[in-house]
Amino acid sequence: MTLVLRFAAGSHKGLIREGNEDSGYAGPRLLAVADGMGGAAAGEVASSEVLGSIVRLDEDVPGADLLTLLGDAVQGANDRLRQMVDEDPQLEGMGCTLTAMLWTGQRMGLVHVGDSRAYLLRDGSLVQITQDHTWVQRLVDEGRITPEEAETHPQRSLLMRALDGRGQVEPDLSIREVRAGDRYLICSDGLSGPVSHQTLQDTLGSYYSPEQTVQELIQLALRGGGPDNITCIVADVLDVGATDTLSGRFNDVPVVVGAVAETPPSSAAADQSIRDTPAGRAAGLGRGPQGAFGPAEGYGAGHPDAGFGPAGGYPEGGSAEPSVHGTEDYDEDDAPRRPRRKNRALAFSLVGLVTVGLLGAGGFFGYQWTQSQYYVGAEGDHVAVFQGVNQSLAGLNLSSVHTPYKDIELKFLPQDQRTHVTNTISATSLGDADDKVKKLGEQAAFCRRVSDVRATAGSLSTPGGTPATGQPTQQAAAGTVATHAGFVTATTAPSPSASGRAPAAGVPTTTPSPSTPSTTAPAPVPSQGAAAPAAPQSDLPGLSDEERQRADSCPKP
Numbered sequence: 378m379t380l381v382l383r384f385a386a387g388s389h390k391g392l393i394r395e396g397n398e399d400s401g402y403a404g405p406r407l408l409a410v411a412d413g414m415g416g417a418a419a420g421e422v423a424s425s426e427v428l429g430s431i432v433r434l435d436e437d438v439p440g441a442d443l444l445t446l447l448g449d450a451v452q453g454a455n456d457r458l459r460q461m462v463d464e465d466p467q468l469e470g471m472g473c474t475l476t477a478m479l480w481t482g483q484r485m486g487l488v489h490v491g492d493s494r495a496y497l498l499r500d501g502s503l504v505q506i507t508q509d510h511t512w513v514q515r516l517v518d519e520g521r522i523t524p525e526e527a528e529t530h531p532q533r534s535l536l537m538r539a540l541d542g543r544g545q546v547e548p549d550l551s552i553r554e555v556r557a558g559d560r561y562l563i564c565s566d567g568l569s570g571p572v573s574h575q576t577l578q579d580t581l582g583s584y585y586s587p588e589q590t591v592q593e594l595i596q597l598a599l600r601g602g603g604p605d606n607i608t609c610i611v612a613d614v615l616d617v618g619a620t621d622t623l624s625g626r627f628n629d630v631p632v633v634v635g636a637v638a639e640t641p642p643s644s645a646a647a648d649q650s651i652r653d654t655p656a657g658r659a660a661g662l663g664r665g666p667q668g669a670f671g672p673a674e675g676y677g678a679g680h681p682d683a684g685f686g687p688a689g690g691y692p693e694g695g696s697a698e699p700s701v702h703g704t705e706d707y708d709e710d711d712a713p714r715r716p717r718r719k720n721r722a723l724a725f726s727l728v729g730l731v732t733v734g735l736l737g738a739g740g741f742f743g744y745q746w747t748q749s750q751y752y753v754g755a756e757g758d759h760v761a762v763f764q765g766v767n768q769s770l771a772g773l774n775l776s777s778v779h780t781p782y783k784d785i786e787l788k789f790l791p792q793d794q795r796t797h798v799t800n801t802i803s804a805t806s807l808g809d810a811d812d813k814v815k816k817l818g819e820q821a822a823f824c825r826r827v828s829d830v831r832a833t834a835g836s837l838s839t840p841g842g843t844p845a846t847g848q849p850t851q852q853a854a855a856g857t858v859a860t861h862a863g864f865v866t867a868t869t870a871p872s873p874s875a876s877g878r879a880p881a882a883g884v885p886t887t888t889p890s891p892s893t894p895s896t897t898a899p900a901p902v903p904s905q906g907a908a909a910p911a912a913p914q915s916d917l918p919g920l921s922d923e924e925r926q927r928a929d930s931c932p933k934p
Contacts, residue, residue: 380557382480384408384612385587388635389595391567392603397635398473399565399608400424404631407435408610409477412493412565413636414539415470421636423458423473427540428637430454434479435631443479443486444550451475451488451540451548458542472541475548476507476563478612485561489549491539494569496577497553498560503578507549510538522803530803531752531767531776534566557616564609568594571601587611602746608635747775751810753802753817760785760798760817762810767801779807782814789821789828791930824931 382405390397398413398420411427413420431450454475462468474491487495492509508514512535513527527533538547560581569577576597584590590611598607747766754763756778765776787795794817804810 378557378616380482380555381405381615381617382408382612383587383615384610384632385591386608386610386632386634387588387591387595388608388638389599389603389606391606392599394606396421397606397639398424399567399606399635400428400473400637401563401608401610401634402428402432402435402631402637403610403612404432404435406480407432407477407631408480408561408563408612409475410493410563410565410608410610411540411637412474412491412567412606412608414472414474414536419468419471420473421639422461422468423471423540424635425637426457426461427454427473427475428633430457431475431477432631434477443481443484443552447477447479447486447488448548448550451490451546455540455542455546458540460542462542470541472539474536474565475540478561478563480555483555485553485555487549487551487553490546491536492534493563493565496562496564496581498562498578498581499556499558501578501582503574503581505574506551506553510549511536526803526805529750529805531750531801533570534768555614557614559614561612561614562594562609563612564594565606567603567605567607568598568609570605571603572597581611587613606635751779751804751807752776753798753804753810753813755787755798756781758787759783760787760814760821762804762807762814763801764807780811780814782818785814785818785821786825788932789824790817791820791824791932793930794820823927827928827931 384403386401386403388397388399388401398415400411400413400421402409409428409431411424413422413424415423430453434446434450458472462471474493476489476491476493476495477487478495479486479488487506489495489507490510492511492514493507494505494509495507497504497506511533513522513530513533515537516522516530517524517527522530540546562577562581572580572594577594580593580597581590584593591609594609594611595607748764750764750766752763752767754761754767760782761778762780762782763776764779765774768775787798790798798817802813804813
């Protein structure tokens with residue numbers, strides 16, 4: 378049994394981003410996607426350089442342990458970013474994710490950092506084989522939010538790990554046994570975000586060739602609003618026989634897409650050691666006419682170049698044009714062709730207008746989608762419900778206050794709830810957001826009343842309330858009982874003001890008159906070494922365990 382990879386790759390900048398910061402590389406041994414971050418701080422440079430650093434892994438046969446090769450390559454790529462920032466401080470803040478697979482012919486080594494993803498379709502079932510290194514994924518792992526809430530969480534793009542040239546990288550490394558018939562998908566979050574898991578599974582199982590599948594996946598992401606750059610690689614594991622000439626003829630043609638095809642990495646260009654490898658044959662990484670899709674032969678395409686499309690970003694007549702156009706003989710008989718060229722120019726103009734219109738419509742509907750989202754957050758010192766997503770685009774804030782709740786002050790919320798509100802709490806709808814605010818309001822009202830009772834208890838206590846003998850005076854004891862009674866009254870039926878609380882039944886409202894001599898015998902002085910009675914352990918005595926636990930979570934004055 379001889380197993381080979383058939384792969385295709387594609388990339389699109391989406392409908393909202395101004396440029397493409399994603400980079401993708403697909404070769405006979407290496408499949409990799411890097412999603413750049415940093416915006417003005419050159420995310421596209423980071424993704425391009427990282428792929429340029431690891432492309433040397435795409436050699437004929439990996440010569441060492443897969444995980445060692447992948448781990449060293451990722452650390453080397455991170456070191457390269459650090460070097461670039463040292464040379465040019467304006468690049469500070471750039472970084473990228475990386476999800477890559479290294480193929481031996483029998484096994485697949487996987488390395489993963491960030492929130493790009495790798496999936497495996499086997500026997501019709503799609504499984505995500507990487508775990509996102511994001512804040513919301515950590516919340517899901519800790520059981521604080523559900524996977525469904527994570528999909529719409531306003532902080533779902535907050536990365537916990539990335540390649541940014543700082544310190545040591547901690548990638549996830551694993552080995553996977555492969556089978557004939559397996560289909561792998563590696564993609565940036567521009568695809569996995571707007572396209573659901575079920576739709577990915579249906580699409581990967583519906584299209585036969587990788588190139589058709591890649592085209593359909595990108596279209597699905599665009600129909601979902603195209604809010605981010607979209608890059609994906611689809612690779613099939615095929616069992617081919619010794620007589621299969623196509624496998625030996627075309628499976629060593631690497632393909633590059635995205636930013637790496639437009640911004641050649643300097644590190645790969647300067648490395649002469651990989652010139653004679655398959656990666657070396659693609660060392661231009663965008664300098665030549667690179668296609669948007671990789672080899673998909675073996676599916677009946679029937680043409681040696683059926684797996685390739687035209688490179689984007691090249692002007693008509695530039696390097697992306699086939700070389701045969703330069704060998705044609707032109708003479709005076711070519712004059713009748715001129716009207717055809719005018720028609721072609723008109724067609725291009727119409728296509729441009731349609732494209733601009735589609736981009737504008739996509740941006741409009743993308744913004745409309747953001748305004749159907751809601752979350753709970755902090756506005757100043759109080760809680761509010763926000764409409765939109767907690768992000769900005771080109772200086773435009775994509776969220777605004779929908780309903781302020783000035784009576785729910787943050788200072789009365791327990792520390793953990795206050796932190797959640799500050800970091801924003803996702804909601805599936807406006808009604809869900811209102812429900813979450815209602816619970817916060819109940820907790821804040823409870824803690825406000827606890828604060829009032831503690832303040833009352835403090836005013837009733839005096840330095841002379843407890844004699845040196847350790848025995849509380851009658852007046853202090855009455856204050857303690859009144860404090861608990863006031864708390865019970867406050868937490869069951871709020872009164873107009875703290876001074877208007879009615880005294881609890883059976884509790885004396887006056888202290889003995891100073892003119893009346895006390896008949897209480899003086900307390901005996903304890904002998905030396907005798908332990909004094911223990912003081913009360915809580916400033917809210919007499920509460921049930923549930924009430925005490927709830928009150929103890931409230932902020933202390």
